[in-house]
Amino acid sequence: MKNDADYSQFLKPDTLQYFLDKSKSCGTNIGYIVLTVITSINFLLSKSKSKIEISAGFEMNLNLFSLFVGPPSTGKSTAFKTGITEPINSIGLNDYVISNCTCSGLLKLLSTAKAAYIASPEITEFLLKVLKSDDENNLTNAAVLCKLYSGELCNEVFATTNSRSVEENLAFCILGATQLKSVAHIVSRMDNGTGFLDRFLMHVPNAILPEPEEQADSLERCSLHAFTIEKLYRCLENLDEDNPKMFYFHSDAEKTYNDMKSNFIKDVNECLKEGKPTPKTKKSEFIPKVAVALHVLEHSFQNIVRGEDRALTEEITNDEILRATYLINIIEEQKELLGTFIQDLLLQKREVKAKKQPTMDELKRFVLLSNGPVVSFRSFKNFAPRTLRPILLSNEFVQVISALKDENAGGIHTFRVHGSSSDSVVFVKRFYDDLPQKFQNEFDKNIYNTKFNGLINKIIISKNMRVHLHRHGIITDRQLQVDE
Numbered sequence: 001m002k003n004d005a006d007y008s009q010f011l012k013p014d015t016l017q018y019f020l021d022k023s024k025s026c027g028t029n030i031g032y033i034v035l036t037v038i039t040s041i042n043f044l045l046s047k048s049k050s051k052i053e054i055s056a057g058f059e060m061n062l063n064l065f066s067l068f069v070g071p072p073s074t075g076k077s078t079a080f081k082t083g084i085t086e087p088i089n090s091i092g093l094n095d096y097v098i099s100n101c102t103c104s105g106l107l108k109l110l111s112t113a114k115a116a117y118i119a120s121p122e123i124t125e126f127l128l129k130v131l132k133s134d135d136e137n138n139l140t141n142a143a144v145l146c147k148l149y150s151g152e153l154c155n156e157v158f159a160t161t162n163s164r165s166v167e168e169n170l171a172f173c174i175l176g177a178t179q180l181k182s183v184a185h186i187v188s189r190m191d192n193g194t195g196f197l198d199r200f201l202m203h204v205p206n207a208i209l210p211e212p213e214e215q216a217d218s219l220e221r222c223s224l225h226a227f228t229i230e231k232l233y234r235c236l237e238n239l240d241e242d243n244p245k246m247f248y249f250h251s252d253a254e255k256t257y258n259d260m261k262s263n264f265i266k267d268v269n270e271c272l273k274e275g276k277p278t279p280k281t282k283k284s285e286f287i288p289k290v291a292v293a294l295h296v297l298e299h300s301f302q303n304i305v306r307g308e309d310r311a312l313t314e315e316i317t318n319d320e321i322l323r324a325t326y327l328i329n330i331i332e333e334q335k336e337l338l339g340t341f342i343q344d345l346l347l348q349k350r351e352v353k354a355k356k357q358p359t360m361d362e363l364k365r366f367v368l369l370s371n372g373p374v375v376s377f378r379s380f381k382n383f384a385p386r387t388l389r390p391i392l393l394s395n396e397f398v399q400v401i402s403a404l405k406d407e408n409a410g411g412i413h414t415f416r417v418h419g420s421s422s423d424s425v426v427f428v429k430r431f432y433d434d435l436p437q438k439f440q441n442e443f444d445k446n447i448y449n450t451k452f453n454g455l456i457n458k459i460i461i462s463k464n465m466r467v468h469l470h471r472h473g474i475i476t477d478r479q480l481q482v483d484e
Helices: 015-025 030-047 074-092 103-113 124-131 138-150 180-190 212-224 229-237 251-274 283-307 316-350 358-366 377-383 392-406 436-443 445-452 463-471
Strands: 050-053 058-060 066-069 115-120 154-156 162-166 171-178 200-203 246-249 410-414 424-429
Touching: 015 030, 015 212, 015 283, 030 066, 030 074, 030 115, 030 171, 030 229, 030 283, 050 283, 058 283, 058 358, 066 115, 074 171, 074 229, 103 115, 103 138, 103 162, 115 124, 124 138, 124 171, 124 180, 138 154, 138 171, 171 180, 180 316, 200 316, 229 283, 246 283, 251 283, 251 316, 283 316, 358 392, 358 424, 377 392, 377 445, 392 410, 392 424, 424 463
Parallel strands: 050 246, 066 171, 066 200, 115 171
Antiparallel strands: 050 058, 154 162, 410 424
């Protein structure tokens, strides 16, 4: 995607260089790795019950939902292995990480383990499972996940099990990846009016892969580096849950954040006044959460590299808010562009091509060039081009044969056969030599006579109808037989 993030605007130089080397060393890209690490930091902070105070008396949990999109074979699975699987396993938290489950299973895990991290390099199956259109709990499942994101109390009652209660502010994050070919299906299901889609960071990073020489050089530099993702996670795992961190804004950061939120509110109010759709974004929630993750990442990076043990400060600086705002703006722009593209794509698929309505002259031609000397409504539809058959109506047939009768091209024969509850109406065509000159000029004589003398399909003209028409001299002995 064109508006890719410049990670030098998000990470400080030393941290940026490490993540560039780390992503290249494992054959993936920095976008996958950074979003993986940021989401994992938020999970570990949430697990330690850390929060951020947005304003006096208003605290926000640090749960985060993230999804990155990329082509196949661009290192999505590698990013998960590097940023989650291996380091999380090494610190003994793998029981909290799941790749797939039902909504009921998730609530069961949360009610006992008090934390869960859904992380999958192919998140499609999980999302479609909880959002499948034939599931009567579709909206309920999405609403539950939205509650978990916000840290709300969840009391769910299931028909097959006892009710489950999930307490407030439990650690719950989602990190997924998917391919471009799957994202349209996922997004169309997620955008179901519950706000589930709005709660996702949806990143489409530049998925350029490193050359083999670049990968080898980066691998060597990483092997000599003091910092590792495992050490970062271990620092966060050691946070005291009984004395959780309460992050807060520095005065300058608070002003920057409030100005951003004020501008957003003005935009919403303007849309409401003009009757336009309001912006669908959770920037005001994403920015503080990502700013906290960035703050923790940079602090821990310097601690590990310098061999220090400085206590983690809780103050979020203005610079960190600005860096987080930069990344979130890029990701939200990508999400908006992706959403617009998907809407256009779905609209094209749903758009029914306008079927060309046949003209009266075309309908007359259909009648006169059908097999046999008589034409019923069924043979009229059968002879018409396949694309027009579904839209031809019986009243159109009556209008056409009435017009042909008026032009002396044939006559209308109405009769009722044995076993029928209604009259049958057929058009009886004239011989070629008896047709008005306009029709003789339009039709080749041999073609018309071949059609006129053709056998009649038994499905189009029933046996009882053929017997009646033969008795009245309308069809020949030969045409009394049928075309199977």
